[in-house]
Amino acid sequence: xxxxxxxxxxxxxxxLMIGGCEVMDEITETPEEKHFRExxxxxxxxxxxxxxLPDGQRNDPIAKEKFDEIAEATxxxxxxxxxxxxxxHNAVGAKHGIMVFxxxxxxxxFHTFAMMPVDAKEEKIFPDNIWTVENTVERDIxxxxxxxxxxxxxxxxxxxxxxxxxxxxVVGFRQEAINNATxxxxxxxxxxxxxLFIKEEYQPINQLYFSNPEISKEELKKQFDKLDHxxxxxxxxxxxxxxxxxxxxxxxxxxxxxxDIEKREGLPKGRYSLFLHxxxxxxxxxxxxxxxxxxLHGPNRIVRRH
Numbered sequence: 001x002x003x004x005x006x007x008x009x010x011x012x013x014x015x016l017m018i019g020g021c022e023v024m025d026e027i028t029e030t031p032e033e034k035h036f037r038e039x040x041x042x043x044x045x046x047x048x049x050x051x052x053l054p055d056g057q058r059n060d061p062i063a064k065e066k067f068d069e070i071a072e073a074t075x076x077x078x079x080x081x082x083x084x085x086x087x088x089h090n091a092v093g094a095k096h097g098i099m100v101f102x103x104x105x106x107x108x109x110f111h112t113f114a115m116m117p118v119d120a121k122e123e124k125i126f127p128d129n130i131w132t133v134e135n136t137v138e139r140d141i142x143x144x145x146x147x148x149x150x151x152x153x154x155x156x157x158x159x160x161x162x163x164x165x166x167x168x169x170v171v172g173f174r175q176e177a178i179n180n181a182t183x184x185x186x187x188x189x190x191x192x193x194x195x196l197f198i199k200e201e202y203q204p205i206n207q208l209y210f211s212n213p214e215i216s217k218e219e220l221k222k223q224f225d226k227l228d229h230x231x232x233x234x235x236x237x238x239x240x241x242x243x244x245x246x247x248x249x250x251x252x253x254x255x256x257x258x259x260d261i262e263k264r265e266g267l268p269k270g271r272y273s274l275f276l277h278x279x280x281x282x283x284x285x286x287x288x289x290x291x292x293x294x295x296l297h298g299p300n301r302i303v304r305r306h
Contacts, residue, residue, distance in 0.1 A: 040280040043241045048180030052284035053094045058120045060093030073127030083213045089179040108144025113183040142202040143185030143193040156266035161190040171243040181286035194235040231305045234270035241277045249276045254294040273297035
């Protein structure tokens with residue numbers, strides 16, 4: 001009986017010690033540490049399914065419940081308005097509706113979004129009233145057309161990043177994350193294309209595609225001189241992450257990648273912005289930017305003029 005009492009006392013003491021440690025952990029965790037623990041995940045695991053938009057909580061359950069109906073209407077909308085087949089990957093509640101993330105699986109390849117109106121009180125969506133932000137989809141389609149026109153240079157750029165990943169301990173986004181949480185036009189795991197061409201410059205090329213979605217690359221290449229365009233108007237935004245948790249962005253690697261971009265032959269003419277993050281990404285925003293991120297952009301970015 002005495003031995004049983006001793007064992008019971010030891011068990012209670014251990015339980016109190018464990019519980020005390022848990023309470024102590026909660027007490028000593030700062031608000032910043034709690035936010036980081038709850039909001040960030042390894043980019044190696046991030047799929048974009050947790051994408052969250054400001055003030056979208058009320059409409060998010062509707063987006064999930066009516067996803068099939070949303071996807072069908074969005075697919076029809078893009079075929080009719082933009083003559084383009086799309087895959088609907090995700091639908092996320094927004095403040096005044098539902099944001100629908102889509103990808104064009106065929107050339108011109110791009111990611112973009114549309115908005116679905118919703119009545120949250122009645123839990124009702126309006127498939128016939130899908131809308132897009134003025135000129136946004138048109139600009140995203142143009143980035144896909146540019147990738148077709150510059151296919152050799154884009155191939156060289158993609159090969160370059162495969163080599164970068166083998167050479168340095170860095171990774172890009174998972175394809176699922178791109179599909180579920182991005183809308184940046186022509187997008188790869190390592191970069192996306194942005195442009196500053198005015199509407200009067202890109203609209204005629206887009207119109208050729210809208211008039212004939214089967215238009216050949218050769219015909220499109222006649223409409224845009226990939227060697228003569230202003231390098232300042234075409235941007236390649238690169239996001240890389242350290243490939244292991246707890247790895248900080250490495251400045252030596254960052255500087256070497258900059259040098260590699262500057263010296264590499266065959267890359268597209270344009271501006272290059274580079275961001276090197278640690279291994280963590282905000283699972284709600286899909287952004288890797290943090291105070292420790294290394295950045296080369298703005299007036300300091302790389303400009304390849306030939």
